Amino acid sequence: MRRLFRLAGFLVLGLAGCVPVHAQLTTKKDPLAPSGQAAACSATDASSCAQAAAKILPQVMGASPLEENLRRLTDEVGGRVTGSPQMAKAVEWAVAAFRAAGVDVHTEKYKLGVTWAGGNTELLVTAPAGVAHVTPPVGAAPANDGFSLRAVSEAWGPATPRGGIEAAVIDIGDGSADEFARAGSIRGAILLAHTEIGTTWADLFNEYLRPPDIIERALQGGASAILWMGARERLLFYRHTNSLNGEIDRIPQAIVAREDAMRLARFVAAYPGKVRVRLNLPNQIGGPVDQENVVSEIRGYEKPDETVILGAHLDSWDFGTGALDNGCNAALVIEAARAIKASGLLPRRTIRFVLFSGEEQGTVGSFEYVKTHRAELDKIRAMITFDSGIGRVTGYSLGGRRDLEAGLREVLKPLESWGSNNHTYDASFGTDNFDFLLEGVPTLVANQEEANYLPNYHAASDTLDKVDIRELKLHTALAALTAWGIADRTEPLGKRLSRAEMETLVKETGLDQQLKALGYWDAWLKGERGRKP
Numbered sequence: 131m132r133r134l135f136r137l138a139g140f141l142v143l144g145l146a147g148c149v150p151v152h153a154q155l156t157t158k159k160d161p162l163a164p165s166g167q168a169a170a171c172s173a174t175d176a177s178s179c180a181q182a183a184a185k186i187l188p189q190v191m192g193a194s195p196l197e198e199n200l201r202r203l204t205d206e207v208g209g210r211v212t213g214s215p216q217m218a219k220a221v222e223w224a225v226a227a228f229r230a231a232g233v234d235v236h237t238e239k240y241k242l243g244v245t246w247a248g249g250n251t252e253l254l255v256t257a258p259a260g261v262a263h264v265t266p267p268v269g270a271a272p273a274n275d276g277f278s279l280r281a282v283s284e285a286w287g288p289a290t291p292r293g294g295i296e297a298a299v300i301d302i303g304d305g306s307a308d309e310f311a312r313a314g315s316i317r318g319a320i321l322l323a324h325t326e327i328g329t330t331w332a333d334l335f336n337e338y339l340r341p342p343d344i345i346e347r348a349l350q351g352g353a354s355a356i357l358w359m360g361a362r363e364r365l366l367f368y369r370h371t372n373s374l375n376g377e378i379d380r381i382p383q384a385i386v387a388r389e390d391a392m393r394l395a396r397f398v399a400a401y402p403g404k405v406r407v408r409l410n411l412p413n414q415i416g417g418p419v420d421q422e423n424v425v426s427e428i429r430g431y432e433k434p435d436e437t438v439i440l441g442a443h444l445d446s447w448d449f450g451t452g453a454l455d456n457g458c459n460a461a462l463v464i465e466a467a468r469a470i471k472a473s474g475l476l477p478r479r480t481i482r483f484v485l486f487s488g489e490e491q492g493t494v495g496s497f498e499y500v501k502t503h504r505a506e507l508d509k510i511r512a513m514i515t516f517d518s519g520i521g522r523v524t525g526y527s528l529g530g531r532r533d534l535e536a537g538l539r540e541v542l543k544p545l546e547s548w549g550s551n552n553h554t555y556d557a558s559f560g561t562d563n564f565d566f567l568l569e570g571v572p573t574l575v576a577n578q579e580e581a582n583y584l585p586n587y588h589a590a591s592d593t594l595d596k597v598d599i600r601e602l603k604l605h606t607a608l609a610a611l612t613a614w615g616i617a618d619r620t621e622p623l624g625k626r627l628s629r630a631e632m633e634t635l636v637k638e639t640g641l642d643q644q645l646k647a648l649g650y651w652d653a654w655l656k657g658e659r660g661r662k663p
């Protein structure tokens with residue numbers, strides 16, 4: 131996932147101002163530098179940053195295990211839902227790949243409260259008599275008492291009782307308050323909600339922002355289930371979740387293949403009040419179980435207790451093989467570690483490479499990481515994450531922190547011509563930086579062009595063939611140099627913000643509206659999530 135929310139657009143917050151730059155050269159020698167020059171990336175020694183680039187870039191751009199690593203993860207491990215046996219295999223893959231890269235690696239366990247697996251979802255039109263015995267569509271199971279529509283369960287959605295739910299279908303259009311009012315009583319009904327096909331990050335935003343209100347209205351009116359019209363064309367299945375905290379959702383929900391959902395909507399319009407369906411969601415719910423984040427590091431020579439994290443999530447959904455989301459960026463993190471290690475350079479601060487699990491269930495793994503490492507948060511100098519597929523990186527989203535920009539520009543100076551220095555100051559929920567951001571830690575999320583991300587988002591078509599390996603190598607170089615530069619600067623990129631500063635940031639970036647819309651607001655107010663008051 132990267133659910134990108136920009137409610138407040140590009141509001142700018144001038145919080146801490148730039149840390150003064152000191153013309154201070156390290157005494158530690160770069161082991162590969164012939165003249166013994168220091169390798170540090172700041173205003174006064176930007177040329178050393180360029181030296182690091184000259185060493186790291188050839189490692190990334192030349193022959194490398196990147197593509198083969200990604201092939202193994204996607205084609206051999208395949209889709210890897212957190213809590214599943216495939217996820218355990220993915221963790222093994224990551225540990226082996228980090229080891230092969232020559233860096234120290236370990237895993238960190240946490241408890242995942244709930245596991246979930248989708249069963250064989252059935253959606254059958256059972257009435258009105260006369261139309262409900264139509265020949266089943268190609269590929270659908272033959273039915274005696276109706277015809278099938280192609281559907282899959284919402285992820286982390288509840289199972290229906292054995293045999294399913296049979297009820298009248300009410301079309302609620304876009305699910306607005308007006309549409310619900312027009313629908314009248316929805317008690318016991320199965321609701322059909324329409325969707326738009328997304329082509330922009332803003333559309334993806336809406337895919338997550340609209341459902342909470344619709345679910346609330348459905349529950350208040352006593353509906354028994356919700357059918358979401360698929361938002362991808364040509365019968366493409368994808369997993370979507372509306373439960374953003376790792377818990378089972380409050381009402382059964384299914385995504386109906388777009389064309390089948392439109393057909394159902396036409397039936398409902400043609401036979402008002404008479405169309406009934408049976409929805410069977412035999413989802414398997416279990417847990418709690420142990421899950422792991424995979425953590426690797428290259429220790430800093432001068433300030434080993436200060437860290438820069440380069441992270442990505444390793445888990446994915448199950449219909450495809452999680453190549454764009456987020457296998458390519460998991461492979462990127464490992465490859466960045468390999469390239470820095472192979473360059474022979476040692477950073478001033480520690481660079482930690484983290485592959486999180488549980489991201490798709492609501493950034494569960496990264497939240498657990500933050501809780502486990504709470505005592506170190508003052509010394510995490512930056513958390514960098516990649517989670518938007520393979521579209522060209524235009525810069526980083528700095529989580530409402532204009533104070534980070536000057537230092538970042540120095541770090542990226544060697545790559546100035548790549549057009550990756552157009553940073554934004556938005557703060558949003560949507561990927562693993564979330565809890566670091568709420569804790570006041572400087573976070574950088576790669577801003578990427580949409581490219582082929584949205585048509586394949588969480589879908590059966592998210593497979594290795596969608597990944598442009600050349601682009602992935604460029605992103606790997608960018609990620610490695612960003613992490614390297616921040617870790618090796620004389621001065622920190624930015625400070626950790628206090629609760630009071632975070633409260634200002636949350637308000638000024640519009641993050642407060644997101645937290646409210648998505649159900650995180652109480653946890654933020656109580657200090658259960660984010661920097662404690």
Ligand SMILES: [Zn+2]
Nearest residue numbers: 131132455456
């Ligand atoms: Zn993702």
